[in-house]
Amino acid sequence: MSQKRVFLFREGNATMRDLLGGKGANLAEMTNIGLPVPPGFTITTAVCGEYYQAGKALPHGLLDDMKSAVAEVEQITGRRLGGSEKPLLFSVRSGAKFSMPGMMDTVLNLGLNPQTLEAMVKETGDERFVYDSYRRFIMMFSDVAFGIPKHDFDNEIFQVFKYKVGAKSDLDLTAEHLKEISAQFLAHVKAEVGRDFPTDPWEQLQLAVEAVFRSWNNDRAIFYRRTEKIPDEIGTAVNIQAMVFGNAGDDCGTGVAFTRDPSTGEKSLFGEYLMNAQGEDVVAGVRTPVPISTLQKQNESIYNEFVSVCNKLESHYKDMQDLEFTIEHGKLYMLQCRSGKRTGPAAVRIAVEMVGEGLISKDEAINRVTGSHLDQLLHPRINPDSIPSAILLAKGLAASPGAAVGKVVFDADTAADKGKGGNGDQVILVRDETNPDDVHGMLAAQGVLTARGGKTSHAAVVARGFGIPCVAGAEALEVNATNRQFHVEGHTVKEGDIITLDGSTGNIYFGKLDLIAPEVSGAFGDLMSWADETRRLRVRTNADNPQDAQQALEFGAEGIGLCRTEHMFFDKERLPLVQEMILTKDQGIRDKCLASLLEFQQNDFEGIFRAMGGKPVTIRLIDPPLHEFLPSHEELIRETTELQIKSSTNPHTLAKLNEKLKLLAEVESMKESNPMMGLRGVRLSIIMPGIVVMQTRAILQAAAKLTKEGIAVYPEIMIPLISTVNELKVVQSLLEDTAKKVMAEHGTAVSYQFGTMIEIPRAALTAGEIAEYAQFFSFGTNDLTQMTFGFSRDDAEGKFLTQYVDQKILPTNPFESIDQAGVGRLMKLAVQEGRASREGLKCGICGEHGGDPESVIFCHQIGLDYVSCSPFRVPIARLAAAQAAIRDRMTVTTADK
C-alpha cells in the first residue's frame, strides 16, 4: 500500500478525523492555527487496520516513516531520542475518530533509560523529578506493553514502600526513594515477563505503538464502543508527541478545562489544575485539583494566555471545547482539544446561547442537542418539601445533574445484575472511585456516588456522558466494599439500603426522598419552539390516565396516540368483576359484570378527554389474553397438590380443594403455548364481543356527555392485532352499530373514527385492503418487531438478544430502535399501499420506538403523520422530528446543487 502512514502535526487538519483520529486531527489543527502545541506526529488509523490484518504485526516500512518524523521533532525541539544530552522523551497516546476517554492505553515519558536518565538529571538538576518520571514510565509501559497490572506496582510496591518509609503523600518521597522504587519496579517486570525492561528507545517506541493498537480491542474499549455505537472497524491512530512536564517543579502544572461549564452550560471558563503534576494525577482523581480561576492569581499572564487560547478555539470550532494543557516552567502547552462532553442542560443552554452569539444557526442548535441530552434535562429532581425532614448523610461534588433513588451496591457486577438490564431494581453504585472497568455497572445504576475524585474524574465524565446523576468526591465516606457497607458521620449504610442522591447539589440523603418532574423553560423552551417550527411530524403521547395526559401536555404532546384500556381492568376494585365476567357461564351475570365495568371505564375516558381538551385521543380496545386476569396456573397447581394431600387427612379442606380444582381447570382451559400469538386483540373481540361493545359504549357515552357540555372530543377507536381485513370488517361493523346507538340515545353527534394497529406482518402486507375499512393506521412496532423477527421479547432479551448485540449479529436491540431493513420495510410498504387505497390515510406509531430518536427520524422519512411515546419522551421526539426535517432540507439542498 502506498498510503501515507505517518503525518506530522503540521501536515494534518481537523477534517482528517477518519485517518488521524480526533486527537491527532485536533493537534494538527491547533498546530496550524498557531497554538503552542509540543511537536509530534500521528500514525494513521489505517495502520491499525494493517496491524490487525497482518495478525498483529506492524507493517514493513513504518519504522522508516517514524524515523523521518522523529528526526523532524528532534530538529524542532533540539533534542534527541535516547540522546545522552537533552534527550527527547515522547508521550504515546491512542486517538480514534470518536472520543473514547480512558478506554485505550497511554504511555508517558517514553525514551527513559539509564543513559537518558543521567542526561535528564544533568539537564534539570532535579533527580527527584527525573526518577518520579521514570517510575511512572516503567509502570505505564509495563502495564500497556507487557500486561502487568498497574495495581501490582502501585499497591504492592509503591504504597508498601511509602508505608515503610512513613511517607504520607507522594511528595514526601525523596529522589533516593524513587530510585529505589524504580529498581523494585524493574525487578518486578523481569520476574513477571522473564526479560529485562527494554532500554532501547526505538524498541520502547515500537512496543508502545503495538500496545496502543492492541488496546483498541481490550474489553473495556469494546464495551464502550458497543454502548456508544462506535464501529469496531475504524481502528485507532497513535499520537507520538514530545513530552512537556507539568511535574518538573513548582512553576509547572497540568490541567483540564472546558470553554463553558459542562454541567450548566454557563459561558465561563471551567476547569481544574494541579501544580507540579502530570495529567494522570488530575484525571484519576488521585490528588484533588484546584479550580482554574486560582491560576489567575498564581500566574496572571499564563492565565490570560490560556483564556485567549480558549476563545480562539471556541470561535474556530464554533463549539464548546474540552482542553488539556500543561505548563512547563512557566510556558503554556496545549495537549488536546475536542468538543466537550456536556450535560443535557448544558447542551441546550450552549446551543441556544451560541445562536444568540451568532456563532451557529437555529438548525445547527437543534442538531447539537441529542435525545439523551434532553432526557437528562427532563430528569426528576428532589421535592424541596421533602428535604427539611431528610437525613443528610454527606455532601460531595455535584458531578452529573438529576436526582436518583436506589439501593446501595458496591461493585459494578452487582449493579449490572440487579439494575437496569438485570433485575430491574433501582440501584446506586457506590465506589471509592470508578475506572473504565466499572462502566457497565454505572450504566445499570440510577446514580453513582464516589468518595474520591473531582468533577473531571472518570466517574463524573462518564456519568455526565450517559446522563446518570452522580455525586463525586464525597470524601466523608468510608467505603468498605468487602463488607458491603459505607460509614459516614456515624451512620452505617449497608448494601440494599436505600439512599437518594442529588447530582445537581452533591447532597446524599439516607432513605427514599420524593422526586418530582423537572420544569421546562428558558433555553429548553427556546430550543423546543425552534424544533416545533421546524418539524413536520406531530408528536403524541401514550397515556392511560389523566395524570399522564396532563404531564404529556406540559411536555408538548399534541394528542394521545395510545390509551390502553385493559390497564384499567387490573384496578383492585375492578379485577374481581373482570374475573367473574371471564369465568361465569351465565350470560346474565356476565352482562352485570360488564355493566359495572362500563361505569368505571366511562369515568376513565371522561377524565382523559377532559385532560386533553379537544386534542385527539386514540383508544386501543382490549388487547391481552383473558388469562392474564386470572390467578397463576403454577400457584394453583401448588395449592391443589397441597390440598389433595391434606384432604386425605382433613375432610374440611375438600370443599376448598374442589373449588380450586374447578378454577385450575378453567385456567388450564385458557392456558396457551404462545400467548403472544394466541387468543388476544381482535381475536378475543370476535370470540367474545361483549367486552369491546362495552368499551365502545363507554368511549361514546363519555364523549357524548362532554360534547353536550361543550367540550370538544375526538376519540379514535383502535382495533388491535388485525391480520386480515375481515377481522376489521366484522368487529368494526358491530362497534359502529354500538356507536350509532349511543349517539341516538344521547341525541348528540360525536366525531369519532375507527382504525387499526398495524402490528402483525400480514396486516402490513395487506395494508391496501385494510385501509378500505380502517380510517387510520397506528404501527404497533413492539409486536411488529416480535413477529417480524420471530422474537418473543420476554424470552429474547434474557436469553439471546444481549449476545446478539454483543456479537454484532444485530447492530442494536430492535426493540429499542426500529429495524429499518425488516420491520421498517413492512412499515414503509404499509404506508404506501394504505394511502394508495385511502388517500391521506393518517398513519402513526405507538410502539416504544416512538420515543427513540433514530426511529423518529425513520418515521419522518416514511411519511408518518405522528409518533406517540411516553410523556417524558415527548420533547425528545419533538427534537428528533425537527432534526429529521433539517436532514430532509439538507438533502434537498444538496440535490438542488
Next chain:
Amino acid sequence: MSQKRVFLFREGNATMRDLLGGKGANLAEMTNIGLPVPPGFTITTAVCGEYYQAGKALPHGLLDDMKSAVAEVEQITGRRLGGSEKPLLFSVRSGAKFSMPGMMDTVLNLGLNPQTLEAMVKETGDERFVYDSYRRFIMMFSDVAFGIPKHDFDNEIFQVFKYKVGAKSDLDLTAEHLKEISAQFLAHVKAEVGRDFPTDPWEQLQLAVEAVFRSWNNDRAIFYRRTEKIPDEIGTAVNIQAMVFGNAGDDCGTGVAFTRDPSTGEKSLFGEYLMNAQGEDVVAGVRTPVPISTLQKQNESIYNEFVSVCNKLESHYKDMQDLEFTIEHGKLYMLQCRSGKRTGPAAVRIAVEMVGEGLISKDEAINRVTGSHLDQLLHPRINPDSIPSAILLAKGLAASPGAAVGKVVFDADTAADKGKGGNGDQVILVRDETNPDDVHGMLAAQGVLTARGGKTSHAAVVARGFGIPCVAGAEALEVNATNRQFHVEGHTVKEGDIITLDGSTGNIYFGKLDLIAPEVSGAFGDLMSWADETRRLRVRTNADNPQDAQQALEFGAEGIGLCRTEHMFFDKERLPLVQEMILTKDQGIRDKCLASLLEFQQNDFEGIFRAMGGKPVTIRLIDPPLHEFLPSHEELIRETTELQIKSSTNPHTLAKLNEKLKLLAEVESMKESNPMMGLRGVRLSIIMPGIVVMQTRAILQAAAKLTKEGIAVYPEIMIPLISTVNELKVVQSLLEDTAKKVMAEHGTAVSYQFGTMIEIPRAALTAGEIAEYAQFFSFGTNDLTQMTFGFSRDDAEGKFLTQYVDQKILPTNPFESIDQAGVGRLMKLAVQEGRASREGLKCGICGEHGGDPESVIFCHQIGLDYVSCSPFRVPIARLAAAQAAIRDRMTVTTADK
C-alpha cells in the same frame, strides 16, 4: 332489473351453470340434444340473490314469468295446472352451480288438491297411486314450506297406521288406507301451522319456490358448502318440471345410474332401480333397489334405449355421467344428468381409459383427477395375512373403498368430538343410516358403517365423495344408538370397542387388523408418468428415517426436502444423554454426551443416505428449544410440592426433594413465555454451538464413509430460523470449518451445501442479503404462517381458527393451504430478491403445505424448484405440479391468441 328470470329448458344449455345451476343447465342441454326430458323451466340463481336482498321476498314480475313458462309446459304436455281434467303436476327442485346432493329441498307431485285428485283418479283409474302420491306431496311440501319434520308424518302417523292395520310393506296399504293417512296428514298440518293446507296450485308453487330459496341457507347446506369450499353468494336455481311417475304401476319405475362404475371406474353401466317407486325411495335407502342389469331382462327395449342415452351423454359430455331416470308406463324419461362423483381409483381409471378411447387428452386426464382422489387411491388396505385369524362380524356393501380401523361411536357429534378435528382419536361412525345432518361426523371418522341403504345411499355417496371408507347396508347389524352398542351374530360391540372396516369388500371385523399401504401401478402409473412428463416442479419428501425415505421413493420422491434431526434425540436410548448434555455445567461431561450422540446421528444419516442412493438429502439442524427434552415443568411443581409436605414427616424424602428442586430450578430457568419465538433454531446454535457442530460432523462423517464406498451422497445442510444474515454468517462459517476438518480427516471430498430455512418474515424481507451466504432456500411455511399471521398454531386451531373459517374471516385454514396474499407475498418476494442476489438460487418448500394441491400450484407459479411433503402426499404433489404446468401452458396459449 331487466335480466331474464325464467328459462324454459329449450332456452338453456350446459354452459349456463352459473345462471341455471348444474341441474337446470343439464336438463336444458339434454332437452336440446333430443333426449326424453319432461318439459319444464328454471328460475335463475340471480332470483335467489334478489330474494335474499329483498329480505326473503320473491321479486315482482316473477309470477308473470312463471305463468308464461307454465303455459308452454301445459301446451307441450296437453295438461293444465289445477285442471279438472288431465291435471299438470310439477316437481320443484333446487339446483346450484355445484352439486350439493340432498342438502336442499325438493317437492314432488305439486299441484294436487281435491279437484286434481279427482281428475287424476278419473284419468288413471288408480286411486291407490293417486293417494300414495298425495300423501307424499303433503309430507314433502309441509316439511319444506312449513318446517314440519317429515319424521312427524312418517313415524308418528304413517308407521303407526301401518302397524295398526298390520301392513308389513307400503305396498300392503290400500287406496282407502292412503286416503285416511292423507286426511290425518292434513289434520296434522292444520294443528301445527294453524291454517289449512294450501289447495291453490299457484300458492303451492310460490311457497315451494320460496322454500327452495330458503333451503340454500339451512344448516346442512351451509356446512356442506364450507366443507366443499362452495361460495355462499352464488345461490340456487329452482327447477320446475312436469311430473312423470315411477310409481304409477308395475310398468313404471325409477332409478339412478352411472355410465361407468363410480367405485372402480370399470367401463360398464352401473346403477340401481326400483319398479313402481318414486326417486326418493331409491336415494333414501328405504327399499333396497335392484341392479340396473335386471332391467335388461325385464324390459329389453327400454334398457337398450337407456344404454344408448348413456352412450350419447358420455360422448357428449366426455365424462362419466350420473343419471336419474323414470319409466312411466313403459316410456323412459331422463330427470337429471351430471358428472358423476367417483372414488379415487375410479377417477384415475376413467381418466386414463378415456385417453385410450380418444375422448380426452392427457392434459385433460391430469386435470380430471384431484389430490383427494389420489389420496383415496393411496389409502391403506388390510394386510391379507391378518384376515384368516380375524373375527368377521358381518358383511355389508362395499360402498367406499379403503380400510379403516377405529373405535365405534354412534352419533355424528361424538364422532366430531373424538375424531379428526376433535380429540384426534380414530373412530368409526356406526348408524342405521346416515342423513345430511351426519356429515360433520362422517368427516371426522376413519370410516362409516350403516345397517341400511344401498351403494347410492346417502352414506355411500358422501363417503365416496370425501374418500372415507364405508360399508353400507350391513343388515345383520342391530344398532342401538341409545345404549351405545350394536349386536351382530351373537356379538355385542360397545361404544369405544375397536373394529376394522374394509370398504373395498364390505367386510366388518372385530378388533384392530393390520393395515398396509396400497400398491401403485396400472392406471395410476400411467397417470403419474404423464404428470411427470408434464411438470416442471420437482417433488421431494419429508423423511426422518430410512423407512419413510424408502416409502417416499416408491411414491416417486426425487430427494428429501426435510430431514429433522431432533426427532432422533427423543429415542429412548438417547434422551438421557441429551438431558445430561443440557443440564451439566461440566464441559467434559457435555463433550462426552455429544460424542455418544455423534455415533447415533452418524448411523441415522448413513441409513438415510443409503436409502436415497444419490438423491439430494436436505438435513435441518436442531430446531426446537432445549426445554422440550426436559421433564415437564408442571409435573415437577406437583412432585416438589408433594415432597415438600412429605419431607416434614419423612426425612428420607429430603434428598429426593433437593434433587427435584434442583431440576425444577433448571427447568424454570429454561422456561419461556412464548417458546415458538424463543431460544430455538439458529439462536440455539449461536448460544450453544456444540450440538450443531456435532450434527455437522455426523452428516459429513456419514457422507465421507459412503463416498468412500462409492455411494453418491448430496447432503444439503439447512440452518433453521434465520432472521438476519449475520446469524447465518456466524454459524455457517463455524460449520464450514467442521466440514473441512472432517473431509481432511477422511481424505475425501463430499459435495455438500449450506442453506437456510426462510420461515421468519424478516428472512423473507432480507432474502437478498441472506442469499449472499445461503446456497439454497427452503420455505418453512408452518412457522412463516405463524409469524406472518401472529398465530400460534397450537393455540389458534383450538381457540379461534375454526370460528374464523366458519365466519369466513379466513377462506381456509392457512396452515393447510398457503395464504397467498400474506405468506405467499413474502415467499414470492424472497424468491425474486434471493435470485437477484444469487443467480439460479435453489428454492423449495418443506412446510406441510408442500402436499396441498393449491399450495403446490402456487409454488409452481412463484418459481420454486421443488416442493417437499410427507411420503403419502408425494403423488398428490406430482399431480398438482403437472396441473400447474398445464395451467401455465393454457395461459400462454390464451395470451398467444
